[in-house]
Amino acid sequence: MNQDAPPQNGVSRWSPPPLLYASAAVHLGAAAAALSRPRVWPWALGAVALNHVALAAAGLWPRSQLLGPNWIRLPARNGVAAGVAITIDDGPDPAVTPQVLSQLAAHRAHATFFCVGDRVERYADLARDIASRGHAIENHSQRHRHNFSLLGPGGMSAEISRAQDSILRVTGSRPRFFRAPAGLRNPFLDPVLTRLQLRLASWTRRGFDTVSTNADVVYRRLADSLQDGDILLLHDGNAARSRGGKPVILEVLPRLLDALASKQLRPVTLRSAL
Numbered sequence: 120m121n122q123d124a125p126p127q128n129g130v131s132r133w134s135p136p137p138l139l140y141a142s143a144a145v146h147l148g149a150a151a152a153a154l155s156r157p158r159v160w161p162w163a164l165g166a167v168a169l170n171h172v173a174l175a176a177a178g179l180w181p182r183s184q185l186l187g188p189n190w191i192r193l194p195a196r197n198g199v200a201a202g203v204a205i206t207i208d209d210g211p212d213p214a215v216t217p218q219v220l221s222q223l224a225a226h227r228a229h230a231t232f233f234c235v236g237d238r239v240e241r242y243a244d245l246a247r248d249i250a251s252r253g254h255a256i257e258n259h260s261q262r263h264r265h266n267f268s269l270l271g272p273g274g275m276s277a278e279i280s281r282a283q284d285s286i287l288r289v290t291g292s293r294p295r296f297f298r299a300p301a302g303l304r305n306p307f308l309d310p311v312l313t314r315l316q317l318r319l320a321s322w323t324r325r326g327f328d329t330v331s332t333n334a335d336v337v338y339r340r341l342a343d344s345l346q347d348g349d350i351l352l353l354h355d356g357n358a359a360r361s362r363g364g365k366p367v368i369l370e371v372l373p374r375l376l377d378a379l380a381s382k383q384l385r386p387v388t389l390r391s392a393l
């Protein structure tokens with residue numbers, strides 16, 4: 120593909136966010152100060168260290184916009200209801216995902232599955248089933264590495280582009296959104312996403328359903344103050360089990376879909392809001 124071709128998918132050319140401009144200024148200013156007045160070098164070093172703390176903090180905050188664009192809600196449309204995007208991470212999982220699909224079908228609801236590329240390849244029939252039912256499969260990296268946010272640009276690019284290839288090969292559809300493992304990232308991610316024509320999506324609220332075993336608590340985290348445009352996060356992979364041994368998402372999802380229906384909020388995919 121011609122690298123200079125105008126980007127499709129509405130993703131514009133990469134431009135550094137203000138925090139990166141500020142960081143470059145801090146580094147240049149510190150170097151200039153230390154060179155011209157050697158005695159200030161401890162202060163210059165301190166300024167650079169503080170700047171790195173700020174960059175790391177921005178990467179540890181999944182909903183921050185400081186490292187680049189990041190969907191935390193569906194974009195508003197002139198007076199037209201956007202709907203609510205239920206996003207389901209870390210699958211597909213052969214024990215959980217088929218039941219999730221049944222629950223969604225019973226409510227005629229569509230959801231967005233942020234799938235792990237390796238799992239899409241291992242459970243290819245299940246991934247195709249998700250897509251054939253009208254749900255969206257998006258990119259949650261190839262291996263869901265726990266050190267993803269510590270990778271450099273090459274490592275991040277490999278994890279994300281491999282998952283693009285896996286998902287396209289298995290389902291025939293190319294992801295348009297990316298979500299970082301655990302929502303953690305660093306300044307190298309945004310230019311990689313721009314090059315791959317992906318948008319970063321995090322969430323409005325999450326249920327913490329990989330660690331919480333109480334389905335009532337998970338439900339309330341998601342459903343309290345439910346509003347048009349919300350992006351909600353649940354997990355079919357790595358799902359915590361309730362006291363009865365049931366994956367928490369299976370106890371939460373039907374109640375959540377009922378709550379949406381009672382508020383006349385339409386469950387939609389993220390890409391339907393593009």
Ligand SMILES: [Zn+2]
Pocket residue numbers: 208209259263299300301
């Ligand atoms: Zn995940």
